[in-house]
Amino acid sequence: MSQYKSGVLFTVVGALLWGISGTSGQFLLQHRGLTSGWLVAVRMLMAGLILLALCYKKEKDGIFRVWKYKRDRLDMFLFAALGLSFCQYTYFATISHSNAGTATVLQFLAPVLIMIYLSVKNRKLPRTTEVTAIIFAVAGIFLLATHGRFDSLAISQEALMYGLLSAVSVVIYNLQPARLIKNYGTLLSLGWGMLIGGVLLSIVYQPWRIIGTWDIAAFAALLVIILLGTVISFSLYLEGVHRIGATVGSLLSSAEPLSATFLSVFWLGTSLHWTDLVGIALILSTVFLLTLKPKPMKSSDIIQTEPNI
Template identity: 25%
Template sequence: MSQRAPGTGVGLWFALASAATFGTSGPFAKSLLVEGWSSGAVVLLRVAGAALALAVPTALAMRGRWHLLRRNAGAVLAYGAVAVAGCQVTYFYAVQRLDVGVALLLEYLGVVLVVLWVWLRTRRAPGALTGAGVVLAVLGLALVLDLSGQSSPDLVGVVWGLLAATGLATYFVLAAHDSGLPPVALAGLGMVAGAVVLGVLGLVGVLPMRFVASDVALRGDELPWWVAIGELALVAAAAAYLLGIVAARSLGSTVASFVGLTEVLFAVLFAWVLLAELPGAMQLGGGVLILLGVVAVRAGEVRRAQRLAAAAADTEADFPLPTGVA
């Protein structure tokens, strides 16, 4: 009878929920960008709104634990500046020049960076199935980008997408690290740090801030701009980041990052429904390969966990611990 790590099934559902909520960000953000909003302005309001939404839960979770913030100040700042602010700004710049699905698939090259990071840190090469999953994901990305050159994407948009990939890799690695901070606190404090960084960059003129108080078009209907901002802040930021942190701590950075690839499928679906934007057959074929990569990585990680558990059980049987040793 197979054994499953406690919480793994629940963590998988959290990861899928996080991917779905993240997947709504592209269409809602693009509806603002086409009206003249700058990426910095959209992200600032999104992150600041999420910080406000998580303020009370964060304060309650940190009650009596504020020393953990001092101990992890650097990680919280990196999470807010790179994984939250940097990743979102660069992704929205990519969305301005590319289809939502293509921009997001470029960003998800970050999952390959996660595998490489874990490989370098642990000095252990990924297993065969994990490696096969990486290959399938890269092949899928090649199809999405149409490397044959028949319909090459905007190169500037591609660069922004690759920069977003770095931020995504940082997000998965930092979210999976159990620093002792409650997940809601890491999400809330990260949003505060990200909002502060964006505000400072906007004040000094490094990051353009352009706000446009006009309606946005979604599904052919006109909606107030604050509806789009509210969705980005409450659903695609506060809920999405919190769910993602819980999932990463349950599944680990590698598996969580690959399950998170389903965000691409959700984003394509939402872009189709809300913006009437649908990738071509080649891009959809790439999405299928990416899904196969997710399945391969998931199977590889489960098999590796079972081997490690079996090895630990054998070691304990050969060298039993004295009573009372934790």
């Protein structure tokens, strides 16, 4: 399998797991009384510790090399605070004020923002296939979330604010950690980013103070969020972006609402509307389109694999 196709696979699987995580988060926030800040703090702390433990098993004290250079320390702090923490908090805050589908729709403004940023930076218009992919993906997500009715996406002012901030944060964590992943790899960069972000959030949300109603279902949902929706999903997604670039990677994240939709069908007994099927077809056609017509790999958009330190 080529680097591009494996990157597509990693990105899509990571996005699918995010959909499962978002639905599990909605269950905890709306049915078990948790808050978005508490949930994200616990999620990031646990995921960071797990990732760093895996890295330590392989690299031992080498995991601390991230802190050797001042620029890397600054990049790591920005990645943790403005990328990971900000992204997860605003996403789950949007869910708490609306639902996982609405949060996904608002967050999916990110590919447009990324494409605009890279087009301006590289002084080059987006390719036709990328523009077509955005149209298909946004249309598919719209159909999944609203069944084609413009009046059904009625959200609060808080949900709109957090959703737009969530889209901005996605741009940051797609583009900002490029040097870190290039120099230290996906798992180590993600592990430190998660741990630092979790510590920062813990100052405000105090995860040691247990809140909400806890039963087997709540614990299972939390484990899904930490392991599948954080450790594995972020690792796969960032590695995918590492191989195929931020623009295509963010487009392929449109696979996220697919898993959320199917999970709601099998878990909550939701029936599929014909517009859901059309939306799913549009999103899958986006993945197929980008796989057949890969974007040329450029240093300005794709993180190189060779370490330079």
